[in-house]
Amino acid sequence: MAAVVGPLQALHYLCRVLFFFWQFCILLGDEHSQPMAQSVKDPGPLSTFTVAARAAESTEIPPYMMKCPSNGLCSRLPADCVDCATNFSCVYGKPVTFDCTVKPSVTCVDQDFKSQRNFIINMTCRFCWQLPETDYECSSYTGCMTVSCPRQRYHANCTVRDHIHCLGNRTFPKMLYCNWTGGYKWSTALALSITLGGFGADRFYLGQWREGLGKLFSFGGLGIWTLIDVLLIGVGYVGPADGSLYI
Secondary structure, X not given: OHHHHHHHHHHHHHHHHHHHHHHHHHHHHHHHHHHHHHHHHOHHHHHHHHHHHHHHHHOOXXXXXXXXXXXXEHHHOOHHHXXXXXXXXXXXXXXXXXXXXXXXXXXXXXXOOOEEOEEEEEEEOOEHHHOOHHHEEEOOOOOOOOOOOOOOEEEEEEEEOOOOOOEOOOEEEXXXXXXXXXXXXXXXXXXXXXXXXXXXHHHHHOOOHHHHHHHHHOHHHHOHHHHHHHHHHHOOOOOOOOOOEOO
């Protein structure tokens, strides 16, 4: 019986050793297979990012589309939405027609509400800087005197309104007269000069505190200064101290 038990124990130990080596091989095989799996999965995000970038490029909206209304009349589109074959040899002040084409991604219609790409624009032959003042907007400046002799000017940058068509650059420099207001009313200044001018109220209101103190302590120059200020404010010769216009 003892002779049988010995071989059985040896066989049992051998099975346990084989089982241990089998588990070790499985673990070793998993470690080698993980880098391979990662190398196969890595290109996935890169390819997804590339496809997304291409899709974003194809759906990018041009900046001029912010000014272009959809399905409006082609002849009323802003100048930034169309490309026109202009002719600079036209006669100034005369009517002229130009062939125009809407830019990509812009949709417009004709008088019969049919989709249109090519159309004709009727306009007057003149450069943008020759337009009337109502057809463009200019930058303002508050650092100059509006009440002066001679009248002061300032350098302004002007931009043509969107629906106006003209030749040349749509943004141009121009010398303009100082024309801004600080909120002072001519009627209020005149009323103060007539009623309380002897105490310098009109000069204090206009921001001219030195002259106001002079009138206050001299009782309006014994009335003479008061009368002179009534005339000067009435004709608009005396204005606000900041150089602005009355409202």
